[in-house]
Amino acid sequence: MDKVRVIEIKQSVFANNDKQADILREENRKNGVFLLNLMSSPGSGKTTTLTRTIEALKDKIKIGVMEADIDSDVDAIKIAKTGVKSIQLHTGGMCHLDASMTKQGLEELGTDDIDLAILENVGNLVCPAEFDTGATKNAMILSVPEGEDKPLKYPLMFSVCDIVLINKIDVMPYFDFDLEKCKEYIKMRNPKAKVIPICAKTGEGISEWAQWLLENINALKQ
Amino acid sequence: MDKVRVIEIKQSVFANNDKQADILREENRKNGVFLLNLMSSPGSGKTTTLTRTIEALKDKIKIGVMEADIDSDVDAIKIAKTGVKSIQLHTGGMCHLDASMTKQGLEELGTDDIDLAILENVGNLVCPAEFDTGATKNAMILSVPEGEDKPLKYPLMFSVCDIVLINKIDVMPYFDFDLEKCKEYIKMRNPKAKVIPICAKTGEGISEWAQWLLENINALKQ
Numbered sequence: 038m039d040k041v042r043v044i045e046i047k048q049s050v051f052a053n054n055d056k057q058a059d060i061l062r063e064e065n066r067k068n069g070v071f072l073l074n075l076m077s078s079p080g081s082g083k084t085t086t087l088t089r090t091i092e093a094l095k096d097k098i099k100i101g102v103m104e105a106d107i108d109s110d111v112d113a114i115k116i117a118k119t120g121v122k123s124i125q126l127h128t129g130g131m132c133h134l135d136a137s138m139t140k141q142g143l144e145e146l147g148t149d150d151i152d153l154a155i156l157e158n159v160g161n162l163v164c165p166a167e168f169d170t171g172a173t174k175n176a177m178i179l180s181v182p183e184g185e186d187k188p189l190k191y192p193l194m195f196s197v198c199d200i201v202l203i204n205k206i207d208v209m210p211y212f213d214f215d216l217e218k219c220k221e222y223i224k225m226r227n228p229k230a231k232v233i234p235i236c237a238k239t240g241e242g243i244s245e246w247a248q249w250l251l252e253n254i255n256a257l258k259q
Numbered sequence: 260m261d262k263v264r265v266i267e268i269k270q271s272v273f274a275n276n277d278k279q280a281d282i283l284r285e286e287n288r289k290n291g292v293f294l295l296n297l298m299s300s301p302g303s304g305k306t307t308t309l310t311r312t313i314e315a316l317k318d319k320i321k322i323g324v325m326e327a328d329i330d331s332d333v334d335a336i337k338i339a340k341t342g343v344k345s346i347q348l349h350t351g352g353m354c355h356l357d358a359s360m361t362k363q364g365l366e367e368l369g370t371d372d373i374d375l376a377i378l379e380n381v382g383n384l385v386c387p388a389e390f391d392t393g394a395t396k397n398a399m400i401l402s403v404p405e406g407e408d409k410p411l412k413y414p415l416m417f418s419v420c421d422i423v424l425i426n427k428i429d430v431m432p433y434f435d436f437d438l439e440k441c442k443e444y445i446k447m448r449n450p451k452a453k454v455i456p457i458c459a460k461t462g463e464g465i466s467e468w469a470q471w472l473l474e475n476i477n478a479l480k481q
Contacts (some may be wrong), residue, residue, distance in 0.1 A: 077302045079412065079413060080402075106412055107412065107413065107414070108412065112412075142278075160384065161354075161384070162387050163381065164354050167352070180404065182302060182430070184302045190334075192330050210431050211433055212430075
């Protein structure tokens with residue numbers, strides 16, 4: 038299965054993104070669709086984490102994935118192999134997705150049979166944090182090789198996320214990464230953020246993350 | 260030396276960034292200032308690479324460094340410890356620097372006594388590639404943990420760079436990173452790009468990179 042559906046996303050025409058985001062969030066809530074916006078730097082392990090997340094949850098809930106990328110379909114092809122519905126969104130050079138672009142994606146994905154729709158945002162710690170996509174929750178991945186100082190340098194990203202996954206903890210012995218200091222910096226930016234250390238490669242920590250997702254998905258439906 | 264000069268950069272007022280970039284490049288050429296624009300993802304090792312580069316070159320040429328960051332001064336403090344002139348540029352949330360912002364930085368840094376001015380751009384593989392800073396040459400760092408597929412996903416960044424440093428090669432055994440495939444993807448985007456594998460932590464490859472810089476700095480002055 039090496040072919041995936043590729044959608045060329047059009048740039049937003051709405052001046053007020055925050056309003057569009059609130060409307061989309063409310064629509065999704067009414068339809069019982071939990072929209073997760075997953076953000077990180079390039080190469081932090083978003084796609085591998087998603088593959089593990091799908092493995093952990095696909096027998097419990099129905100999942101659909103939108104892979105946003107400037108170009109290339111490599112991520113959507115990986116996700117399609119897991120058997121869940123997935124599409125590739127091409128942003129045409131754009132560094133982020135806003136609510137209107139996300140809505141286009143959801144319409145192309147089709148959410149009638151979906152409990153959890155995941156948007157894998159463009160790999161970028163700056164711009165995606167500035168645009169509310171209308172997601173029910175925002176998650177981000179910080180990987181060990183990037184260093185524990187990232188919450189100091191990209192404050193907004195950490196402020197807007199409900200949960201931070203610290204990935205690649207298997208390589209901690211080979212990097213100068215201080216996990217406690219990292220948690221402290223995250224709390225400094227966002228005292229409410231949940232932090233889960235994971236290793237998408239080995240599966241460590243994925244069950245705690247899947248549990249967090251399930252609880253939040255169930256909370257939306259109540 | 261824990262205090263560095265912090266400059267709040269104003270957003271560009273010029274519509275035509277390319278023209279401003281050409282003017283700045285020509286001014287620098289006349290003044291014998293080689294401006295290097297260094298780009299990468301967050302956490303790829305720009306600052307550590309710069310520290311090594313300064314060690315290798317500071318007895319041969321006069322260096323000044325501009326550390327661009329959305330917030331925080333952590334990088335400029337590290338660079339100041341090497342003894343070279345350095346300032347911190349705060350972009351006020353902006354995800355990149357353009358030619359006018361770079362010019363503000365150079366004026367604050369002062370280039371009368373500088374052969375090599377280095378701009379450490381905001382950690383981001385998308386937006387910095389879209390704005391010509393007026394640099395004499397563009398360099399980027401791709402680190403092994405990010406994966407060899409990045410030239411497929413961030414094509415413009417690789418197209419605009421004269422040289423790509425593949426950093427953190429010491430951890431190659433712990434990651435599924437195919438160096439030959441990575442070089443092939445880079446050549447696909449940019450057949451002229453020079454590629455040097457390095458390890459900023461151990462110093463491996465730094466002499467080849469320093470040599471490339473020296474040759475290009477000398478070429479500018481001829």
